[in-house]
Amino acid sequence: MEKSSWRKLLRGASLQKDIEDIRDLAVRYIKEETVKPIKELGRYMIFGAIGSIFVGTGTALLLFGLLRFLQNQFRVLNGTLSWIPYLVVAAASAIVLALTAWRISSGVAKRRLEK
Numbered sequence: 001m002e003k004s005s006w007r008k009l010l011r012g013a014s015l016q017k018d019i020e021d022i023r024d025l026a027v028r029y030i031k032e033e034t035v036k037p038i039k040e041l042g043r044y045m046i047f048g049a050i051g052s053i054f055v056g057t058g059t060a061l062l063l064f065g066l067l068r069f070l071q072n073q074f075r076v077l078n079g080t081l082s083w084i085p086y087l088v089v090a091a092a093s094a095i096v097l098a099l100t101a102w103r104i105s106s107g108v109a110k111r112r113l114e115k
Contacts, residue, residue, distance in 0.1 A: 059096060063093055063096075066088070066089055067086070067089045070085030070088055071085045
């Protein structure tokens with residue numbers, strides 16, 4: 001009798017149902033623990049990239065505007081000091097780059113490393 005009950009169990013719907021349940025559980029777990037966090041990370045990265053493009057473009061336009069303003073101010077000197085606006089804008093862009101690098105290095109990543 002044991003053989004027949006064992007065969008019924010193997011052929012029965014309960015074992016197949018259990019296997020399907022285990023497979024469904026594994027698929028749901030894999031999707032929940034891998035696919036969902038990757039999608040969220042992708043959204044975070046896309047918004048960060050778009051934001052950095054906008055900030056970079058805005059900073060470049062402000063620096064070009066500063067250069068044009070200074071060129072108009074130094075036009076009075078008949079071109080003898082026409083290099084000064086370029087020097088001022090280069091210094092301003094160096095300051096902006098230094099501030100950006102400082103904020104990146106002292107931001108959230110550094111605080112996470114200190115823990």
